[in-house]
């Protein structure tokens with residue numbers, strides 16, 4: 001059976017429209033994939049300080065063996081890296097905040113994008129190492145954004161970041177217009193839920 005890692009940040013709780021998309025994914029994919037849930041609300045991802053960044057550089061770029069305190073400082077990063085590398089599919093679920101992904105989701109990305117793990121530099125340039133992983137990004141936004149609208153920074157940022165680690169697929173599913181007219185929101189949510197159904201059918205046929 002395929003494995004799915006869900007990385008979520010859903011601070012609106014039961015009212016969250018992004019959660020509705022994730023719930024739909026979980027309901028439709030039940031029995032078709034194992035699921036590991038990394039809930040960023042419950043535990044924030046680690047952030048580099050001077051000590052851990054130096055340890056990362058020494059080990060992942062310098063090939064040095066770490067001291068016990070250095071290894072301990074990288075352990076929270078290493079645990080998240082092991083988790084994402086083990087997944088066949090990764091589903092991100094979060095709200096749009098300030099036209100982009102919430103900071104804690106970017107912090108997660110910064111915590112797992114390690115040289116020698118998710119990417120590496122070769123003589124011919126950078127190489128993504130997450131190239132068997134399929135990803136989906138489920139997100140709600142107050143505004144409704146046409147594809148390419150520069151105010152929606154979610155796809156451009158993740159296109160670059162997820163592209164850099166070479167993921168096999170990126171699928172954006174946006175329920176837009178949650179702060180607009182209820183009938184528009186309803187229609188957009190239904191469209192997004194249908195897109196989730198299609199995602200599940202494509203991934204777990």
Ligand SMILES: Cc1cc2nc3c(=O)[nH]c(=O)nc-3n(C[C@H](O)[C@H](O)[C@H](O)COP(=O)(O)O)c2cc1C
Pocket residue numbers: 010011012015016017018019094095096097098099100140141142143144178179
């Ligand atoms: C702190 C904050 C910032 C937001 N920034 C934006 C924004 O820049 N653009 C937008 O369209 N909606 C914005 N919204 C609205 C949310 O994207 C919208 O309420 C959406 O439904 C949130 O997803 P959720 O229902 O899963 O929490 C913001 C909401 C909050 C709470």
